[in-house]
Amino acid sequence: MLFFTLLLEVTWILAADGGQHWTYKGPHGQDHWPASYPDCGGSDQSPINIQMDSVTFDPELPALEPHGYDQPGTEPLDLHNNGHTVQLSLPPTLYLDGLPRRYVAAQLHLHWGQKGSPGGSEHQINSEATAAELHIVHYDADSYDSLSEAAQKPQGLAVLGILIEVGETKNLAYEHILSHLHEIRHKDQKTSVPPFNVRELLPPELGQFFRYNGSLTTPPCYQSVLWTVFNRRAQISMGQLENLQETLFSTEEEPSELLVLNYRDPQPLNHRAVFASFIEVGSIYTTGEMLGLGVGILVGCLCLLLAVFLIARKIRKKRLRNRKSVVFTSGRATTEA
Numbered sequence: 596m597l598f599f600t601l602l603l604e605v606t607w608i609l610a611a612d613g614g615q616h617w618t619y620k621g622p623h624g625q626d627h628w629p630a631s632y633p634d635c636g637g638s639d640q641s642p643i644n645i646q647m648d649s650v651t652f653d654p655e656l657p658a659l660e661p662h663g664y665d666q667p668g669t670e671p672l673d674l675h676n677n678g679h680t681v682q683l684s685l686p687p688t689l690y691l692d693g694l695p696r697r698y699v700a701a702q703l704h705l706h707w708g709q710k711g712s713p714g715g716s717e718h719q720i721n722s723e724a725t726a727a728e729l730h731i732v733h734y735d736a737d738s739y740d741s742l743s744e745a746a747q748k749p750q751g752l753a754v755l756g757i758l759i760e761v762g763e764t765k766n767l768a769y770e771h772i773l774s775h776l777h778e779i780r781h782k783d784q785k786t787s788v789p790p791f792n793v794r795e796l797l798p799p800e801l802g803q804f805f806r807y808n809g810s811l812t813t814p815p816c817y818q819s820v821l822w823t824v825f826n827r828r829a830q831i832s833m834g835q836l837e838n839l840q841e842t843l844f845s846t847e848e849e850p851s852e853l854l855v856l857n858y859r860d861p862q863p864l865n866h867r868a869v870f871a872s873f874i875e876v877g878s879i880y881t882t883g884e885m886l887g888l889g890v891g892i893l894v895g896c897l898c899l900l901l902a903v904f905l906i907a908r909k910i911r912k913k914r915l916r917n918r919k920s921v922v923f924t925s926g927r928a929t930t931e932a
């Protein structure tokens with residue numbers, strides 16, 4: 596009995612420790628997550644590197660339609676530095692159509708790199724990471740009462756992944772979040788932001804996306820996420836990216852540690868399929884192959900043209916000869932040939 600109590604105690608302590616402390620690098624870094632959070636060592640983990648030449652085109656995939664994103668109510672939204680990311684709470688009036696069930700929004704958050712180094716997104720397309728990534732987390736509210744309940748069930752969650760790259764201009768939608776970061780520099784600080792058009796955080800064009808079964812990208816890594824990663828990217832300015840990379844701390848107080856490089860490495864795809872809502876010509880032929888194909892078609896056309904010309908000339912000569920003989924016999928002069 597004493598042994599049993601002790602075992603319980605130890606399990607509880609381990610669980611509590613696991614529940615509190617994980618990082619991306621170092622002794623509690625991502626390689627060590629499975630020790631405290633077994634699901635992190637599972638076979639259906641996220642993020643993944645999406646290889647265009649091995650995705651499955653699925654013409655049946657319905658368009659993904661965000662609803663209520665344009666005007667998320669009138670109440671201010673909570674913005675929270677949780678030590679791992681900056682997270683914005685979202686009301687359940689935001690929901691998604693185009694998935695097997697209706698998923699309502701709960702929160703969104705970001706992943707990024709650090710100043711001066713490339714990378715920062717979690718998902719990659721053809722082994723290419725972008726500067727940052729936005730995740731909008733939804734749960735199946737028809738089947739489950741809360742996000743935390745749904746988070747442990749297969750396809751309980753639906754997350755939208757938006758790759759973010761650096762563009763020329765300031766993205767005003769992202770500024771609704773980024774302009775408040777200085778108010779929540781330390782872990783566990785919160786502020787509230789006025790509601791804004793959340794749809795504008797997404798790329799303008801939502802038609803091209805990837806769909807696969809995966810997991811939370813942070814402990815406890817539950818394998819409960821139906822992922823949608825958009826092919827088109829959102830753009831923020833270099834100044835905005837640097838604000839994201841240089842403002843937040845992962846610690847409550849001194850010593851302050853910058854909250855940077857909060858992205859997980861791509862996980863093995865294993866047996867899983869990745870579906871795409873679109874076909875890209877470039878996924879079938881590389882640029883070199885396309886060039887070869889183009890030159891081939893051109894040369895082919897020229898050969899055909901030459902052949903037609905030669906044959907036409909031959910026919911014309913033959914006709915001319917026939918006409919000449921006609922001229923000799925009929926005595927009628929003709930030069931029309």
Ligand SMILES: *[C@@H]1O[C@H](CO)[C@@H](O)[C@H](O)[C@H]1NC(C)=O
Nearest residue numbers: 749750806807808868869870
């Ligand atoms: C996800 O897994 C479920 C259950 O195995 C399966 O029915 C569904 O087709 C999978 N979806 C995708 C996008 O792979």
